[in-house]
Amino acid sequence: MTDKEALFEFLLRLADDHLVLGHRMSEWCGHAPTLEEDLSMPNMALDLIGQSRNLYTYAGEVEGLGRDEDALAFLRTEDEYKNLLLVEQTNEDFAQTMLRQFYFAVFMELFWEKAHSSSDEVLAGIAGKAIKEIAYHVRHSAEWIIRLGDGTEESHQRMESAVLELHRFTDELFEIDDVISSVVEAGIIADPSSLKAEWDRRVGQVFAAAKLEVPVEYWPQSGGRAGKHGESMGYLLTELQYMQRTYPGMTW
Amino acid sequence: MVVLEMDLDRTSKRAAWQAAASVVDPEIPVVTIEDLGILRDVQVEGKTAFADVTPTYSGCPAVLAIELAVETALLEAGFKPVVRRVVSPAWTTDWITEEGRSKLKAYGIAPPEKVSSSIRSLFGETEVTCPHCGSASTQKLSEFGSTACKALYRCEACKEPFDYFKCI
Numbered sequence: 001m002t003d004k005e006a007l008f009e010f011l012l013r014l015a016d017d018h019l020v021l022g023h024r025m026s027e028w029c030g031h032a033p034t035l036e037e038d039l040s041m042p043n044m045a046l047d048l049i050g051q052s053r054n055l056y057t058y059a060g061e062v063e064g065l066g067r068d069e070d071a072l073a074f075l076r077t078e079d080e081y082k083n084l085l086l087v088e089q090t091n092e093d094f095a096q097t098m099l100r101q102f103y104f105a106v107f108m109e110l111f112w113e114k115a116h117s118s119s120d121e122v123l124a125g126i127a128g129k130a131i132k133e134i135a136y137h138v139r140h141s142a143e144w145i146i147r148l149g150d151g152t153e154e155s156h157q158r159m160e161s162a163v164l165e166l167h168r169f170t171d172e173l174f175e176i177d178d179v180i181s182s183v184v185e186a187g188i189i190a191d192p193s194s195l196k197a198e199w200d201r202r203v204g205q206v207f208a209a210a211k212l213e214v215p216v217e218y219w220p221q222s223g224g225r226a227g228k229h230g231e232s233m234g235y236l237l238t239e240l241q242y243m244q245r246t247y248p249g250m251t252w
Numbered sequence: 253m254v255v256l257e258m259d260l261d262r263t264s265k266r267a268a269w270q271a272a273a274s275v276v277d278p279e280i281p282v283v284t285i286e287d288l289g290i291l292r293d294v295q296v297e298g299k300t301a302f303a304d305v306t307p308t309y310s311g312c313p314a315v316l317a318i319e320l321a322v323e324t325a326l327l328e329a330g331f332k333p334v335v336r337r338v339v340s341p342a343w344t345t346d347w348i349t350e351e352g353r354s355k356l357k358a359y360g361i362a363p364p365e366k367v368s369s370s371i372r373s374l375f376g377e378t379e380v381t382c383p384h385c386g387s388a389s390t391q392k393l394s395e396f397g398s399t400a401c402k403a404l405y406r407c408e409a410c411k412e413p414f415d416y417f418k419c420i
Contacts, residue, residue, distance in 0.1 A: 036393055036394035036396070036404065037394075039394060039396045039397060039398065039404070040394060040395060040396035043396040043400050044396070045311075046309070046311035046312075046313070046400055047309060047310060047311050047400065048311070049311050050307075050309060050310030050311020050312065051310045051311070053310070053311075054310055054339065121340070124340065125339045125340030125341075125342070126310075126339060128339070128340055128341060128342035129307075129309070129310050129339055129340075129342040129343070130310060131342075132342065132344075132420040133309060133310060133420075136395055136396075136418075139395070140395050140396075
């Protein structure tokens with residue numbers, strides 16, 4: 001694998017994380033319990049999809065085969081998608097939606113802070129914008145986790161179930177393989193495992209306020225980076241790619 | 253002769269800037285892209301005008317509409333337009349001009365409080381003044397408002413809801 005191939009693969013993963021999570025958040029549009037939330041979730045979706053567009057466009061340039069953001073988003077199959085398993089998990093209830101957002105946003109906040117001084121100028125530029133946006137995602141999701149965790153008996157129980165369901169997908173955030181090693185060595189990103197302690201601290205801080213326990217024993221799940229996804233991923237892509245698959249080449 | 257050419261360059265650059273700067277934000281039509289600090293630079297080479305614009309938020313849906321409007325404005329002013337999207341340095345609300353701030357306020361949108369562009373700590377709050385009655389007694393209803401760049405507030409004094417242009 002050349003440096004260029006590693007950079008492309010890395011950008012694609014990051015773009016996929018953002019598009020898939022953005023799509024999940026957009027599924028709440030029109031279904032949120034209050035108007036304010038109905039505005040907030042599509043807004044977060046918009047941020048994530050906007051960030052994914054910047055990343056896909058750059059990935060396409062790095063690859064140099066003429067694929068643009070649309071080709072990368074709409075014309076790849078499930079096993080070509082390299083997103084984290086965490087971000088493809090279904091919305092279920094508010095507890096699970098907000099916890100998924102929180103786990104990812106806390107990581108990305110740390111990640112973008114480092115990427116802002118990346119040796120790669122384009123990524124540093126994208127980081128400069130994303131870092132301001134992600135701060136809102138962290139705050140908004142953290143507020144909900146505390147509100148629900150330290151809320152009623154039912155809301156607390158739902159938060160606990162969400163933690164039990166999602167925590168096993170968080171180890172994948174910090175995983176290192178050849179692709180990551182290559183971009184770390186090139187000074188493009190910080191070693192993700194070096195972000196783990198601070199991620200644990202920030203998550204622990206919010207969990208303490210939310211009267212939630214951070215799981216100690218669980219079975220870590222991964223495979224997204226290798227294109228191995230859960231069943232729900234196929235349904236997500238079916239909806240996301242419907243127009244381009246049905247009417248190839250259509251434009252607005 | 254040389255001086256004359258430089259003057260010509262300056263005149264056409266000013267014409268191009270004025271054309272591009274006249275474009276208004278499609279979602280807040282009282283402010284221009286110059287007021288918002290979205291228009292970063294305009295350069296002219298021969299008949300071609302290069303306009304650099306920066307998005308407010310990565311996912312701002314107005315970006316395409318703005319770029320198209322800049323292209324059209326430059327065409328109408330007699331230039332061959334090239335609009336370039338610049339993401340770095342990242343746009344900050346500090347780039348909104350004083351005129352832009354007063355236009356926003358007159359339109360009923362509270363302009364961003366001047367504290368930028370540090371990222372406030374978790375749960376940090378800012379005091380926002382009501383654009384209708386000027387009271388500082390306001391309450392945040394939602395972090396996310398009608399567009400990505402705004403939050404939703406309510407004034408405790410005059411009871412009116414209003415948008416707050418978030419500080420980033």
